[in-house]
Amino acid sequence: MSARLSSLLVAGGVLLAGIHPGPLHAAPVLEASSRKVTLVSASLEPEGTGARVLLRIPGLAAKPGLQVLPQPNRVVLDLPGVVRGTAVTREDLAQLAHPLILKARLAQFKDAPTPVTRLVLEVAPGTQVLVGVVPEGILLDLTPGEGPTQARLGTLSAPAAAASAWGGPLPVVVPVLDATILAEAKLPAETAAPVAEPEAPKATPRALSPIPVLASSFHALPQLVTATALPAATPEAMQVPEPEKPVAQPATSRPLGRTLGEAHARYTGSKITIDLPNTDIREFLRVLAETGKLNLVMDPDVQGNFGYKFTDTPWDQVLDVVLKNAGLGKEVQNSVLRVAKMEKLQKEEEERKKLDETRALSGDLQTITRPLSYAKVSEVQRILKEVLTKRGSAIVDERTATLIITDLPRNMGVIDDLLQTLDVQIQQVQIEARVVEANKNWQQEFGVKWPQANSGNAAITSSTTTSTSTPWVGSTAPFWNGTTGLSRPASGQQAAVAWTPGKDGSTSITAPAGELWLSFLSNRFSINAVLQAMQTEGTLKIVSAPKVVTQNNKKATILSGEKIPYPTQQGGAQGGAITVAFIDANLSLEVTPQITNEGTIIMDLKVEKAEADFTRTVQGTPTILRKSIETQVLVRDGGTAVLGGVYVTNSSSGQTGVPFLANLPLIGFLFRNNTKQDKNVELLIFITPRIIRQ
Secondary structure (H helix, E strand, O other): OOHHHHHHHHHHHHHHHOOOOOOOOOOOOOOOOOOOEEOOEEEEEEEOOEEEEEEEOOOOOOOOEEEEEOOOOEEEEEEEOEEOOOOOOHHHHHOOOEOOEEEEEEEEEEOOOOOEEEEEEEEOOOOEEEEEEEOOEEEEEEEOOOOOOEEEEEOOOOHHHHHHHOOOOOOOOOOOOOHHHHHHHOOOOOOOOOOOOOOOOOOOOOOEOOOOOOOOOOOOOOOOOOOOOOOOOOHHHHOOOOOOOOOOOOOOOOOOOOOOOOOOOOOOOOEEEEEEEEEEHHHHHHHHHHHOOOEEEEOOOOOOEEEEEEEEEEHHHHHHHHHHHOOEEEEEEOOEEEEEEHHHHHHHHHHHHHHHHHHHOOOOOEEEEEEOOOOOHHHHHHHHOOOOOOOOEEEEEOOOOEEEEEEOHHHHHHHHHHHHHHOOOOOEEEEEEEEEEEEEEEEEEEEEEOOOOOOHHHOOOOOOOOOOOOOOOOOOOOOOOEEEOOOOOOOOOOOEEEOOOOOOOOOOOOOOOEEEEEEEEOOOEEEEEEEEEEEEEEEEEEEEOOEEEEEOOOOEEEEEEEEEEEEEEOOOOOOOOEEEEEEEEEEEEEEEEEEOOOOOEEEEEEEEEEEEEEEEEEOOEEEEEEEEEEEEEEEOOOOOEEEEEEEEEEEEEEEEEOOOHHHOOOOHHHHEEEEEEEEEEEEEEEEEEEEEOO
């Protein structure tokens, strides 16, 4: 079958299947300007409580990009097709100072394939920014306000127009198709009517609010889903879409994954219905190009016969599916559709990238020197390596803290802005920690001592002699705790009984604070007892306050203490030389502060206190008491936070006595020892950071 006959059959099959061209709903595809222009000057003119910033860019044709970033409030203006140049210096940017403009930065954000110059204005909270394209270049109108910072694209011609622009919605310019284009597109009569200007939606704060304003002529082309086509300028596209709400997942189901940056293709072509069992793909592509009013160029490698069946499917979606099934790719540029093998298109794209890279790296190199005041040159050099081009280099002179930079002139503006951002004075933070320890002891003891010997404080002196050899139990008084004369055996010996109801060390107190002596003496009966009592109470408070000053995001450590020696034996317990080792007993503070944009301070902290307890030793080596805390905490400037605390209470009571006798009423206390003790230990750790203002 000849190619012409095959083409006629395909066209007839499509017509019979009911292809309805219908009105073209696709918006025009805008072509970005490839002409490069240069920024000439930047100036500021106060206007009442507001201000106007004029960027003079002769020949500017591309539409600027605009976005708002929070914390701090920044307005980012991207100028595609604009080369930064060297006309606007740091001094010029410093002249943009205003109560509404806290800081201004200008840099060459992108070089190839299309240069992009970026202006960043750090503005006061609530500032309203209106950006317009004027014959001289770009005009930014800044006015004070309340609430979130907003920035929008609009039309600016005079101060009055700018002031009234914020009072109502900004106008949205919708291009009107002329009669010639409508006739070529074969639009219905109702579509050819003038397009009414839609009501602009209310502006809501957005991080990125692109509002395209169209004022130039264009060709009405169907919108194709391709990387080379720009977004359609329809009223729907001008509105910022609301974020999609996540679909609720059942509790038992696994959440669906999502690829960042993934977007679903949108097809807006007229729908077609077709059913062809076996057709040459070249003829089928001709039909699709005719339907989309596109010029068609096919590579000789585009060949093959395939079957097609679509029902009410947009023709541009049909095109994508057919090309994907055949392993083909497409390019759309200036209403020309080109179809070729995917490998060939990829190879051409790689070659274009290489060519653009070669062009970007062409030109004479420039060498500059930049001394640094605050940043370390070695650290800045490591960062610069990521910004320099392949032909660029950065040499460090440690002696003078100077960077010797060699690179293309168009990249020097970015390098200067980067060095200006990095070489700044870092804020310092003073951190003070307080470790407070409070110990409270209370002890009370009652006991009874029964003397058992005529010695010490219990010695009794006879009334007739100075001798202290008083017997344990004698025939005459005085004698100790006993009775005599109970009976007289035939042998003539005297019977006697002695007693000690409480053993020294059991019912008695080791170190009594007071004693009461009780004694009953007669010639035949003697009772002697010593009542003892003791009460102690003490309070101990220890405050340790290490303090250190460090820079933001820099780790600092302060330590105070001692090394305690102890003997060790080499070669095991049986032999070897005896050496002296040391153990640390220190108070240390280790902290890394981070100052946030809100003025609060995040700290990684480690506080440790170790001290020797010489009341408990092992072969002369004291026990080490350790208190430590390691945490991360957020504290306001000058505020105090309690990192942690330990509160320990010990209560004990005891009784030692003679069985049965200790439980007797009224007199049982003579045969027992009662002890009560309470001990409280409290530990608190405080931290206070302060930002040092200079």
